[in-house]
Amino acid sequence: MNTANEYLAQFLGGGSTAFSPTIIVASMGLALLLALLCAVVYQFTFRGFTYSRTFIHSMVLGSIVTCMLIMAVGSNLARGLGILGTLTIIRFRTPIRDPRDAVFLFACLGAGIACGAGAYMVAVSGSLFFAATAFLLHVLPFASRRDYEGMLRFSMKVGDKDAEAELESILVKYCSSFCVLGVCDAVQGEEAEFSYQVRLLDPSYRKDLVAALKSAGCFASPVLLLQRSTVEL
Numbered sequence: 001m002n003t004a005n006e007y008l009a010q011f012l013g014g015g016s017t018a019f020s021p022t023i024i025v026a027s028m029g030l031a032l033l034l035a036l037l038c039a040v041v042y043q044f045t046f047r048g049f050t051y052s053r054t055f056i057h058s059m060v061l062g063s064i065v066t067c068m069l070i071m072a073v074g075s076n077l078a079r080g081l082g083i084l085g086t087l088t089i090i091r092f093r094t095p096i097r098d099p100r101d102a103v104f105l106f107a108c109l110g111a112g113i114a115c116g117a118g119a120y121m122v123a124v125s126g127s128l129f130f131a132a133t134a135f136l137l138h139v140l141p142f143a144s145r146r147d148y149e150g151m152l153r154f155s156m157k158v159g160d161k162d163a164e165a166e167l168e169s170i171l172v173k174y175c176s177s178f179c180v181l182g183v184c185d186a187v188q189g190e191e192a193e194f195s196y197q198v199r200l201l202d203p204s205y206r207k208d209l210v211a212a213l214k215s216a217g218c219f220a221s222p223v224l225l226l227q228r229s230t231v232e233l
Contacts, residue, residue: 034124062108
């Protein structure tokens with residue numbers, strides 16, 4: 001016959017591993033803190049268009065759920081298979097468009113798994129290292145190739161050789177490379193709207209290039225849109 005202590009051990013942890021209330025609260029609390037750390041870093045380094053508050057909540061709550069599941073499974077294989085079968089019933093149909101969002105979500109889940117397994121040093125060290133790396137990647141221009149690239153649009157009179165020569169001299173002065181993306185008619189066919197893909201020699205040349213086109217007098221409504229803010233998020 002099971003004693004009271006055995007019943008208590010089964011109630012607290014089940015199987016061969018028993019968790020005291022202190023360990024349970026400490027593990028979930030640590031998972032919560034580490035998930036909050038990752039959430040704050042994600043919020044600070046976010047550069048996309050659609051910010052989702054519910055995604056931040058999912059990151060934090062997901063770490064607590066995984067911590068609870070790992071502590072519930074313990075070393076019991078049958079229980080792990082049962083929880084795995086139960087989770088297969090749940091279908092997550094919410095798409096994660098940005099791979100970076102998925103990585104942050106996995107980081108929070110990993111922190112919860114480590115806390116649930118009792119690997120507290122791994123959870124703390126891994127979360128701190130992940131947060132520091134994400135912050136450095138946000139600050140440093142690592143993997144960025146479009147700092148100086150952009151699309152230049154302006155209108156010019158069709159067949160004006162002097163304007164074409166002036167345009168080429170201006171582009172050579174401020175750009176390392178340029179190419180025509182498209183040409184469309186404007187002002188009843190007397191002018192054409194040009195779209196150029198340009199790469200500036202220096203990012204400070206953005207205003208200089210537009211000012212040079214305006215001062216030339218033969219280019220109407222010049223606009224330069226750098227692509228880093230709209231392409232590399």
